Amino acid sequence: MLAERRTAVEEIMSHSLGRPVRSGDVAWFPIAMMLATDGSAPAALRTATAVHRRRLSLGDGVVLCCDHYDPRSTQFAGARHAQMREFATLHGAAFYEFGSGIGHQLAVERGHVRPGMLTLAADSHAPTYGALGAVAFGVGATDLGLAIATGELWLTVPGTIRVRLRGRLPRSTMAKDLVLDLIRRLGPAGAADCALEFVGDGVASLGIDERLTIANMAVESGAATAIFPVDSATDAYLSGIGIHRDTYRDFRFDERASVCEELTVDCSTIEPLVSGAHELAVITPLPSGRQPVDVVYIGTCTGGRASDIVAVVEVLRAAGGKADGVQLIVAPASRSIAEELSAAGIVDELRRLGATILAAGCGSCCGTAGPIPGDGTVVVSTANRNFKGRMGNPRATIHLASPRTCARAAVDGWIQV
Amino acid sequence: MSAEGVSAVSPVHWRARVFGDHINTDYIIASRRKRDAADIASLLPYVFEAIAPEFARSVEASDVVVGGVNFGCGSAMEVAAEVLKAIGLRAVVARSFSRAFYRNAVNVGLPLLTIPVLEAQEGDVLVCEGVDSAAPSLRNDRTGELYQALATSDIVRGIVAAGGLIPFVNSLKCRDDERSAR
Numbered sequence: 001m002l003a004e005r006r007t008a009v010e011e012i013m014s015h016s017l018g019r020p021v022r023s024g025d026v027a028w029f030p031i032a033m034m035l036a037t038d039g040s041a042p043a044a045l046r047t048a049t050a051v052h053r054r055r056l057s058l059g060d061g062v063v064l065c066c067d068h069y070d071p072r073s074t075q076f077a078g079a080r081h082a083q084m085r086e087f088a089t090l091h092g093a094a095f096y097e098f099g100s101g102i103g104h105q106l107a108v109e110r111g112h113v114r115p116g117m118l119t120l121a122a123d124s125h126a127p128t129y130g131a132l133g134a135v136a137f138g139v140g141a142t143d144l145g146l147a148i149a150t151g152e153l154w155l156t157v158p159g160t161i162r163v164r165l166r167g168r169l170p171r172s173t174m175a176k177d178l179v180l181d182l183i184r185r186l187g188p189a190g191a192a193d194c195a196l197e198f199v200g201d202g203v204a205s206l207g208i209d210e211r212l213t214i215a216n217m218a219v220e221s222g223a224a225t226a227i228f229p230v231d232s233a234t235d236a237y238l239s240g241i242g243i244h245r246d247t248y249r250d251f252r253f254d255e256r257a258s259v260c261e262e263l264t265v266d267c268s269t270i271e272p273l274v275s276g277a278h279e280l281a282v283i284t285p286l287p288s289g290r291q292p293v294d295v296v297y298i299g300t301c302t303g304g305r306a307s308d309i310v311a312v313v314e315v316l317r318a319a320g321g322k323a324d325g326v327q328l329i330v331a332p333a334s335r336s337i338a339e340e341l342s343a344a345g346i347v348d349e350l351r352r353l354g355a356t357i358l359a360a361g362c363g364s365c366c367g368t369a370g371p372i373p374g375d376g377t378v379v380v381s382t383a384n385r386n387f388k389g390r391m392g393n394p395r396a397t398i399h400l401a402s403p404r405t406c407a408r409a410a411v412d413g414w415i416q417v
Numbered sequence: 418m419s420a421e422g423v424s425a426v427s428p429v430h431w432r433a434r435v436f437g438d439h440i441n442t443d444y445i446i447a448s449r450r451k452r453d454a455a456d457i458a459s460l461l462p463y464v465f466e467a468i469a470p471e472f473a474r475s476v477e478a479s480d481v482v483v484g485g486v487n488f489g490c491g492s493a494m495e496v497a498a499e500v501l502k503a504i505g506l507r508a509v510v511a512r513s514f515s516r517a518f519y520r521n522a523v524n525v526g527l528p529l530l531t532i533p534v535l536e537a538q539e540g541d542v543l544v545c546e547g548v549d550s551a552a553p554s555l556r557n558d559r560t561g562e563l564y565q566a567l568a569t570s571d572i573v574r575g576i577v578a579a580g581g582l583i584p585f586v587n588s589l590k591c592r593d594d595e596r597s598a599r
Contacts, residue, residue, distance in 0.1 A: 026570055026572060039448070039451070039494065040494070040495070043495060047582070047583060050583050051583060051586050051587070068448075069452060074452050074453055075453075076452070076453060076454075076455070077452075122493065122495075123492075123493060124491065124492050124493040124517060138493045138517055139493060139517060139520060140493050140494070140495035140498070140517060140520060140521035140524060141495045142495060142521070142524040142525065142581075142582050142583075143520055143521075143524060143582070146582060146583075146586060150586070154572050156570075188439045188487060188490060189438075189439065189486055189487035189490065189513070189515075192487065192513065192515075192516075193516055222487060222490065222515065224516055279439075281439075366443070366448035366449070366492070367447065367448055367449035367452070368448055368449060368451075368452045372449070385441075385443070385491060385492075387441050387443040387444060387467070387491065388444070388467045388468070389443060389444075389447045389449070389466075389467040390443055390447075390448075392447075392449040394447075394466070394467040
């Protein structure tokens with residue numbers, strides 16, 4: 001009898017469960033890694049304590065990160081962080097204090113995610129971990145609390161949309177433009193309940209930072225998760241953070257497995273894109289009208305990595321600086337990234353260019369830990385969401401673009417929309 | 418509460434409060450509001466503030482939110498489901514729900530009905546039969562159209578019938594304990 005041909009998600013979930021499952025199947029799955037942020041941890045830990053079904057000696061399977069709330073800007077943050085630290089100490093979870101970085105970045109750079117793992121985060125951008133060939137679902141706090149307490153969660157195996165990447169991105173574009181293009185094609189719910197599985201010769205041309213950006217923002221098409229193959233780039237990244245090849249298993253994507261839909265992306269035709277205000281339903285190439293810009297925000301789990309910030313600095317350096325009246329805010333996605341940039345002189349250069357540099361974390365992305373834009377302010381940002389009020393003020397306008405496009409807007413003082 | 422799978426209550430009459438497609442959780446309650454909130458009650462005045470600032474004050478006893486496709490998209494914040502329940506809504510009815518919002522609503526005991534072809538206007542009276550059953554029906558009193566909500570999975574019905582995820586899991590634990598004691 002022929003072995004079932006499985007998609008990446010079916011393969012990984014089957015392996016986790018110990019028996020074959022296919023899209024649509026529902027089962028209680030063992031979870032290898034579960035992450036909560038200070039946004040979701042209080043409720044998750046309350047649930048975990050209420051359910052209490054196993055001895056909580058958790059090793060590095062449970063990860064608690066202080067990234068959404070800044071103790072300098074809200075009095076409730078300190079109490080949340082103390083509660084998380086206490087739980088971690090008592091039960092052996094990994095704990096990252098405020099300023100360490102964004103949870104999703106820490107999960108990846110500190111080795112909590114390995115290829116072939118089934119993981120959860122109580123944050124919708126969990127699928128970021130798919131860049132390393134893991135399956136990750138974003139869930140709510142109660143679901144995560146149950147997973148912490150029992151090591152399992154009931155899940156439905158999603159269908160798959162296979163996205164075939166061909167060729168490489170032109171020099172003027174970045175991974176952010178690729179994922180904006182994908183969202184433009186799919187729409188905000190086009191990938192609903194499906195995993196986006198990236199295959200094709202184009203994958204090899206994308207570095208890990210680029211795959212992280214794409215997997216992260218793929219959720220804005222309604223995708224349940226996103227996943228990339230494991231290749232030499234993955235191995236090199238993991239080896240660089242001390243994760244040896246023999247600590248994770250080899251698995252293959254079977255491109256003959258049946259999927260809901262197949263898309264092909266010709267990377268060489270991707271152009272710089274920008275979203276309209278308040279929603280991702282409108283995504284256009286740049287040449288059009290000019291919109292004056294007040295704030296350029298570089299950061300978040302989508303666009304706050306070293307390669308993103310270096311791309312920004314290169315544009316500013318070549319242009320001799322930013323326009324007067326544009327506020328440039330830079331929030332590195334982790335302290336490690338900030339240290340790497342500091343060692344390369346990039347942080348000093350950013351300061352000389354007049355940038356405000358935030359502590360590593362979610363910053364202004366959802367209006368909780370950074371500067372909040374004023375009424376009538378136009379922001380262009382490397383983030384993944386621009387809903388009205390997203391950065392803390394419904395009377396500000398947010399456009400999303402790649403780090404390079406954002407840097408260009410900082411130089412010009414306007415963006416073409 | 419009725420026994421699992423069987424509705425013991427007569428039809429319920431709801432008033433439709435209509436929203437569009439792709440209503441995201443940031444619109445339901447802004448992340449910024451959560452930052453300084455001590456409890457759910459303090460968030461209620463801000464429900465839908467960015468798109469319908471008058472809504473929070475206007476919720477009445479039989480109201481349900483009616484959404485289009487992809488209701489609850491965006492952030493997986495559970496508080497979005499919690500505030501809709503706490504503000505007194507009887508249910509959310511939509512053409513489709515985002516996966517994370519759906520799970521969160523089930524977990525906090527906010528009833529959801531998925532009706533892909535639903536047509537409703539603001540203020541319509543919607544008559545629901547079998548709200549606790551496997552596949553409730555909904556009639557729009559104004560148009561006369563009768564709709565069947567999509568069936569929910571056994572696990573989802575089990576969680577809803579138990580009153581939420583924690584009671585459901587604890588009831589499973591009791592069954593496991595009973596089995597191993599025998």
